[in-house]
Amino acid sequence: MNKNQLKALLRSAWALDKELDTARERIAMARAKAEKCTTHYGPMAGGGGDGKRLENDVISLVDSERPMVELIAKREEVLRKVVEYIELLPPCPMRVVLYKRYVNYHKFERIATELNYSWQHVHKLHSKALDMILQRINRKSIRNPLPEQQSLFPSEDE
Numbered sequence: 001m002n003k004n005q006l007k008a009l010l011r012s013a014w015a016l017d018k019e020l021d022t023a024r025e026r027i028a029m030a031r032a033k034a035e036k037c038t039t040h041y042g043p044m045a046g047g048g049g050d051g052k053r054l055e056n057d058v059i060s061l062v063d064s065e066r067p068m069v070e071l072i073a074k075r076e077e078v079l080r081k082v083v084e085y086i087e088l089l090p091p092c093p094m095r096v097v098l099y100k101r102y103v104n105y106h107k108f109e110r111i112a113t114e115l116n117y118s119w120q121h122v123h124k125l126h127s128k129a130l131d132m133i134l135q136r137i138n139r140k141s142i143r144n145p146l147p148e149q150q151s152l153f154p155s156e157d158e
Contacts, residue, residue: 010102016075030061094129
């Protein structure tokens with residue numbers, strides 16, 4: 001894994017969060033449509049359609065909520081992975097910067113203000129933190145290499 005791949009993985013929770021925002025907006029629109037009820041007073045029947053508008057709107061609402069549940073589960077899984085990577089760092093300002101950036105989705109300027117650091121210093125801490133995580137990931141993979149795949153064909157010794 002390289003630095004850009006690590007950043008992409010850490011940013012992926014933010015992208016899923018934006019997808020969730022879009023899904024929430026769709027649900028709000030479907031809910032508003034389902035809750036919309038107009039009455040018609042008068043001797044003549046009003047409107048047209050099959051008479052199942054409310055039923056169809058509720059079905060539409062339920063159908064739009066289904067993907068949201070899957071998105072939430074996916075985001076939680078990605079966030080767990082992000083936190084797992086951040087937890088590879090010792091408790092230090094670098095760790096705080098990564099938490100604020102990738103778990104709380106704060107911009108570098110806000111992080112700098114909250115931590116009372118310069119913007120450049122926050123960027124340096126961020127870069128050092130990514131390098132340290134990559135070192136630890138690579139060290140783990142060297143110590144615990146993936147098990148060799150077994151051959152489909154038996155060796156001559158067997």
